[in-house]
Amino acid sequence: MTTTDSGVRQRTRRAILEAAAALWARDFSASLGDIADRAEVSRSTLHRYFPERQALVDALLLDSQESLEEAWSTAVAASSTPIETLENIMGAIVDLADRILFLFSDPARFEGNPHWRADDDDGMSDLIRAAQASGDLDADIAPTFVMGVMYSLIYVTAESVAAGTLPRHKATETVVRIFRHGLTARS
Amino acid sequence: MTTTDSGVRQRTRRAILEAAAALWARDFSASLGDIADRAEVSRSTLHRYFPERQALVDALLLDSQESLEEAWSTAVAASSTPIETLENIMGAIVDLADRILFLFSDPARFEGNPHWRADDDDGMSDLIRAAQASGDLDADIAPTFVMGVMYSLIYVTAESVAAGTLPRHKATETVVRIFRHGLTARS
DNA sequence: TGAGAATAGGACATGAGTGTGTCATTCTGC
DNA sequence: GCAGAATGACACACTCATGTCCTATTCTCA
Structure with a gap:
């Protein structure tokens, strides 16, 4: 993360952002679990990329x-x-x-x-x-x-x-x- | 409720419905507490009129x-x-x-x-x-x-x-x- | 193929919203 | 003024989303 992000990390990050945009566009109260599901990622992974909900909000x-x-x-x-x-x-x-x-x-x-x-x-x-x-x-x-x-x-x-x-x-x-x-x- | 609702009950009921409409129109995840506050009514009273959240949703x-x-x-x-x-x-x-x-x-x-x-x-x-x-x-x-x-x-x-x-x-x-x-x- | 990155799948504590109840107080209409 | 309706203020148990761990498994790349 400090040096060069691998292509994998970038793809995962994009997938989470896309999922968040799709769900939060229509319902900002959608849970992180729902977003993780949509991104086809575990909730653990989502939290690894964005430690708290606010971090994902800011990134998006x-x-x-x-x-x-x-x-x-x-x-x-x-x-x-x-x-x-x-x-x-x-x-x-x-x-x-x-x-x-x-x-x-x-x-x-x-x-x-x-x-x-x-x-x-x-x-x-x-x-x-x-x-x-x-x-x-x-x-x-x-x-x-x-x-x-x-x-x-x-x-x-x-x-x-x-x-x-x-x-x-x-x-x-x-x-x-x-x-x-x-x-x-x-x- | 079975016979004639007093004017008071009707007014309270309307106030709650109006508050719910105003909040839920923009954010359907608004809490019953927020709605009660907006209607200037205690949460107890709100629950007395609408036992569960779904009851208020249906009524509205x-x-x-x-x-x-x-x-x-x-x-x-x-x-x-x-x-x-x-x-x-x-x-x-x-x-x-x-x-x-x-x-x-x-x-x-x-x-x-x-x-x-x-x-x-x-x-x-x-x-x-x-x-x-x-x-x-x-x-x-x-x-x-x-x-x-x-x-x-x-x-x-x-x-x-x-x-x-x-x-x-x-x-x-x-x-x-x-x-x-x-x-x-x-x- | 092997080392390290990346992930899945849990367990666990916490806090907010919800539903249910009780009791004291205020209000309304006769 | 009085009886009963209506309300407010709590207390409690329950559910769910969140945040933090930890461990086993899978994937990637040299």
Whole structure:
């Protein structure tokens, strides 16, 4: 752990994080035993990687924020206008729905957590404000509310994809269309 | 209880149900102690009204479904077309966000519960299909997905109202506008 | 193949939530 | 004001998730 982690350790760690994200996204009270089962790992092993529940929470928090920022950067790099950036972000993070839910479903979950970064939220707010200023988004609606709608749409879309109701290749197009048409400024 | 419940008993019962709805809407693992505190009642009293946790769950399930169906009936009575009905329902149940969340946030929560009625969902699906048939809603989108969007929008709206971000009197108009413009058929 | 890493499967103590009971106190309606 | 309803404040046993051990087994890589 101090030097180089073997490939085995990395895989096990990823499996636990993935399992935690999948379960905690929908029910933060899911037990460590459930997570261990889902990761196909014994509870002993889980505790070896993450001594206490909080350690796993923190690790997942950091990992989720990292994934999100990566998707964010990619979307920004591929866009020229604020509204285009927002749409690209929405499309990109449909696959990260578990992380989104874990991070944002309960506003108070990470209150006071030293690893928590509100940067994402701020950046998003700025983008929304910019899109409103340029007339692409309805200026009557509070940025906070717009963000809520964005996350909700992403969540519903991801759920539908998981349930098989919505084909994956149509997901991005659908969520962006609903977002754009539903929040477009009245002309 | 067998004959006529005193006004006191009814008020206490309502207070407990309201508290349970408010807490369980956001965190179904909230303890009975928390609910008792919120209802300004001792845990003893709560247990006197609802002997076990499941009894409170069932009671809240029944009560929530009842409230929802009442709002539903009112909306149906005041509307003539399917799309109009859907919009009226959305406006009417913004105030019932806690109940909506409690009922629908976890699809598996009431699986196998004898009190659970899927009628609401079916009726909603029928309305959505009708609205799609008449060209008011995009027929490319699965009714299940449309329902998910509706519930999400209702939730976000109710949250914003509670947080003070969105004035109550603007809530209905806002949520309906987003719903309609975001899901309208492309012409 | 052998050494060391990695894991599974327990036992055990602890704390929180739950369910049940009892008793004293407060409130309500006649 | 009084009887009975309604409630609050405890005490207790029980269950389950958590955290900490320890040992036997399996896996990985040199």
